[in-house]
Amino acid sequence: MTRTGTSEPRDPHDDGRPRMRAVVGSSRIEEDIFGRVFDGKVVSRIWAFVDPYKRRVWIAVAAVLVFTLSQLAIPLLISYAIDFGMAPGASGGVLAGIVALFALVIAVNYAASLVQERVTGQVAENVLFDIRRKMFSHLQHVSLTFMDKTEVGRLMSRLQGDVNSMQEFLETSVQSVGDIALLIGIVAVMLWLDWQLALLVLMVLPVLLGVRVLWLARARSAFMAAHEANSITNGALAEAIHGVRAIQAMNRAGLNAELYSDLANRTYTAQLRASRLAQIMIPIVDTLTGIAMAVVVIAGGLMVVSGRIEIGAMVAFLFYIQRFFDPIRSLTMQYSVMQRAMASGHRLTEVLDVDIDVNDAPDAVALGPDDDGAVEFRNVTFGYDPDHPVLKDVSFAVASGERVALVGPTGSGKSSSISLIHRFYDVQAGAVLVGGHDVRGVTQKSLGRHIAMVLQEPYLFTGTVMGNIRYSSHWASDEDVIEAARAVGAHDFITSMPEGYDTKLDERGSNLSLGQRQLLSFARALAADARILVLDEATANIDSYTEMQIQKALQRLLEGRTGLVIAHRLATIRNADRIVVLQQGVKIEEGDHDALMAQKGLYSKLFTMNYASFDDLPSDLMHEERTLAT
């Protein structure tokens, strides 16, 4: 069965040619959803998380065993009630005793089941809480080299999926101990009651196993196909939501809806096949249960008639058969759950094992208020890939309180340089010094306190305006925050919002204009009150009034601080004490505006050619200057 997609009005440009199957959701998730059933390494890593709750796990296992015993006892009690309590001439006391015992067993059964469910649920929640917390804190510290290479959306969906399958595993694993015990118990009791009848009944088992084996191979491939189709469709959905502006701007909504409908259709077919296969086992198991019961009724009935067994024993057999297939069914399900959990556990431990390259040295010192705000690059060579340096032997110094503009064409290494000041990465050669200390020898916490960074794209978080300004200075009082906002000229627009400083910002501050976001990030840096301000100036065009406000705020922000600004605007460059010009990772010029103009190099050319920004430099000019510089 197929489903028809939503019928869009026909595109007038549609010439009937097959259209390119576009990018929507075309990325494939090639991760295994089934791992080995048992992977010692993964189990021992996950066990480390379960270990603190060991005592509770044993309580749950004990409860599940008590529950199993009570389940085994119930058919036996019924058989005793029939054979002894209701036998001709039996005293009423026997039956009353058995009924009382029955009530007790039911109570124990209920209590044990309650304890097991509760304790297992609690342990699973606790373990997952710990795993999530550990992962979160690890991913916050993890080296940016890993993050640079990792697709965030995929990492997120992977971690969420993996944590869920781990939860499923933890919750059901105690249950499977009970299932195994119940299975062994039922076989043992049946053999004890009458071994011949038991063997006769157990003959259905090989049939069941054979069917299971045949089924499992087909079911696995169907489940995997359904899982993959689902991932791809979800990927397309996520992409379409993230890119909704671009999609609407490019008028792709209709075509994307068609493509999505195709994907959804494929998922529907794959899911349908998987669920059909999942359902097929239920009638098979029911039929086998029926056959086994028929065997008991016929063979057992004959045995009762011939006086070989009591009628109560036959009734007990019937009850046991009814229960017999439940643990088998849940154990086979548990088998897939375990395989999934091993694959998920493997990926979770992989994330937990990602290196944290940038660590505090054992003898790291803390930068304090007495350390000045000087910054120095001493023969720095750095590359994200050490074989391809993006900064080559770069040296320059910024004295405490000085303002230096870092300029250069796109890709020249400006952003990389500022990442090194905050030690997001370590240099391959040379050193970066802050306050006279090599950044590798100071604690990261104190380095963060000494430097305030304003990135090109101001990142605002969901929460209030107040909380956002205080993001890097949780110690700042409300008055400090308001003062910072006033100083950078953000106070007026904040107070004109419906709830002033308590106004909630949408994701990434999307309910503010770019200029407003920029001013908030300036206020945030000012509230942090650091000695050094590192700023990547916004490149986006803003109106001249906002531009003026931002320039004013910048002056205020830099007062009494060392400032290193990646400058894209000529106004900012002219206000700097000194200018460092980078090109293709090499420092090619350095000096104040007049000196650089006199040098008649790249900087003066840029200025005389009257480009709006260094980023606009034509490539032939860049090449010419590069040749001159080397």
Ligand SMILES: Nc1ncnc2c1ncn2[C@@H]1O[C@H](COP(=O)(O)OP(=O)(O)OP(=O)(O)O)[C@@H](O)[C@H]1O
């Ligand atoms: N995270 C990263 N991983 C790998 N390479 C990177 C990374 N970031 C930047 N690069 C590379 O390093 C080089 C320098 O980039 P960088 O961002 O420092 O330049 P930039 O001067 O700041 O450019 P722009 O003005 O466009 O921001 C470029 O070739 C870029 O491709």
